[in-house]
Amino acid sequence: MSLDRIFCWYLGDPGAPCLIGEVRLEANARTCILRLEPDWRASGFDLTPGTSNANDLHATEPGLRAPGALDDAIPDQWGERIIRVISRPSRMSPIDLLWYAGDRRFGALGISSSPTEYRPFPEPPLLQAASIREAEEVIGRVMAREPLTDRERELIASAGSLGGAHPKMLVEEDGAEWIAKFPKGQNVDQLLIEHASMELARRAGLNVAESRAVRGGIDHVLLVRRFDRTGDRREHAVSARTLLAREGDDSYATISGLIRKLAAPGEILAQQRELFGRMAFNIMIDNTDDHTKNHAFLRREDGTWGLSPAYDVPVQMNGLGVQAIQISPDPRMLNRFDREHAVAAAPRFGMRPEEALAEWNRIAGHVALWRDVFAEVGVTEGDLDYLADFLDSPEKRGYRKDATPPQNDGLDGGLR
Incomplete structure (x- = not known):
C-alpha cells in the first residue's frame, strides 16, 4: 500500500495524541513537506529549533528527506532493509518509510493514516529480552537473505523503526524498551567492546545511555536503554x-x-x-x-x-x-x-x-x-x-x- 498523504501526531503523552499536520510528497518523490494544522500552529511548540509555527508550510532542508525533526523519525539503512523484508512496500519514498516504521520510532512524533484519530501502522508486541537468541538467529537469516516465516517476520518487526547500519531491533526488558544490537561476524567481540567503551565513558564522568552486554550465540549482543522514553x-x-x-x-x-x-x-x-x-x-x-x-x-x-x-x-x-x-x-x-x-x-x-x-x-x-x-x-x-x-x-x-x-x-x- 502506498499512501498519498500521512498525518504527523505529537505523542509526548501517548494517551492524549495531538495532531501536528499533514505530510505529502514533493514532486521529486524523494522529499516531503509538512503542512501544520491551525490548532498546532496556535498552541503547539516549534518541532525543530530555528523553524516557526508562524509558517504553515515546512519544506525539507538540503541533505534531509523530511522537514526538521520529522527527518529523524525516518529509519535509515538497517530499518529500511527490515521494512523491505517485513512489509515489502511497492514504493520506498520518505512517506512510505515514515508509515511502515510503525509506532516505536525515535522521539515523540507518530505517523497515522488518519487526521481524526491516531492510527499507526500495526505492529506485534515487543520481544522480551530473554528471547534474544531466537531473534539473533532470525537476524542472521535476514543478513543471509534467506526467506522468513510469518512467525519470524513478527519476531523482528520492531527493527523497522530503527536507523544506523548495524543490525538491531527493539526488545522489552524490566518494563522498558531497549535497543538490541547484534554482531556482524567480526574478528573481535565488537559489541562487548562497545559496551566496555560505554562503561569507560561512564567512569570518565560522561553522561552515557545505560547499556548491558548479554551473551548471544557466539559473540555478545548489546542492549542500550532508550533515553527518549521516560515511563x-x-x-x-x-x-x-x-x-x-x-x-x-x-x-x-x-x-x-x-x-x-x-x-x-x-x-x-x-x-x-x-x-x-x-x-x-x-x-x-x-x-x-x-x-x-x-x-x-x-x-x-x-x-x-x-x-x-x-x-x-x-x-x-x-x-x-x-x-x-x-x-x-x-x-x-x-x-x-x-x-x-x-x-x-x-x-x-x-x-x-x-x-x-x-x-x-x-x-x-x-x-x-x-x-x-x-x-x-x-x-x-x-x-x-x-x-x-x-x-x-x-x-x-x-x-x-x-x-x-x-x-x-x-x-x-x-x-x-
Whole structure:
C-alpha cells in the first residue's frame, strides 16, 4: 500500500495524541513537506529549533528527506532493509518509510493514516529480552537473505523503526524498551567492546545511555536503554545533524554553539563541557565514525533543549586518525584531531584554554585505563591485544602524555 498523504501526531503523552499536520510528497518523490494544522500552529511548540509555527508550510532542508525533526523519525539503512523484508512496500519514498516504521520510532512524533484519530501502522508486541537468541538467529537469516516465516517476520518487526547500519531491533526488558544490537561476524567481540567503551565513558564522568552486554550465540549482543522514553512519556528529540542543516558547518564547536542557543541558561556551561569531554573521548578511543546523527537533543517541558545521553561510542579499530566531525571550523586546523586544536577551540566550548587542557588530561587519565576496564567487563585477552594496536598506538599514547590519574573509580559492568 502506498499512501498519498500521512498525518504527523505529537505523542509526548501517548494517551492524549495531538495532531501536528499533514505530510505529502514533493514532486521529486524523494522529499516531503509538512503542512501544520491551525490548532498546532496556535498552541503547539516549534518541532525543530530555528523553524516557526508562524509558517504553515515546512519544506525539507538540503541533505534531509523530511522537514526538521520529522527527518529523524525516518529509519535509515538497517530499518529500511527490515521494512523491505517485513512489509515489502511497492514504493520506498520518505512517506512510505515514515508509515511502515510503525509506532516505536525515535522521539515523540507518530505517523497515522488518519487526521481524526491516531492510527499507526500495526505492529506485534515487543520481544522480551530473554528471547534474544531466537531473534539473533532470525537476524542472521535476514543478513543471509534467506526467506522468513510469518512467525519470524513478527519476531523482528520492531527493527523497522530503527536507523544506523548495524543490525538491531527493539526488545522489552524490566518494563522498558531497549535497543538490541547484534554482531556482524567480526574478528573481535565488537559489541562487548562497545559496551566496555560505554562503561569507560561512564567512569570518565560522561553522561552515557545505560547499556548491558548479554551473551548471544557466539559473540555478545548489546542492549542500550532508550533515553527518549521516560515511563509512559515519549521525549521529543532532534539529532544534531538535523539542527546543523541550517548552520553551514557541522563541527563539534558548532554543536556547542547550538547548546549556547538552546539549553537552559544555568546548564549551558556544563553541557558544553560535557560535549568537549565526549569529543576528547571519541578521539582517544578511535571512534572515527562519531557523526552528527550520533548526537541528539531532548526537548524539556520548559521549552529548552539538552544533550541526550551519549550513545554509539564504539572503538572503530581502523587507525585512520581522522574523525567524522571536525573539532572546529578553523580552516588552519582542518583534520587536526589533537590536544592543541581542542585547547585552541576552548572558547567555543565556554572554557578557558587551561580548563580545556585540564579536561582533556582528565579524560586521558580514564582512557589510559582502558585495558583494565575492558578486561573487567569481560573482553578476552586476544581481543585486548588486538585493540592495543589501535588504542596504544604512538599517536593515541601521545594524546595521554600528561594524563591525570582518575580518582574514586568504580565498575558496574552490566554483564550477564
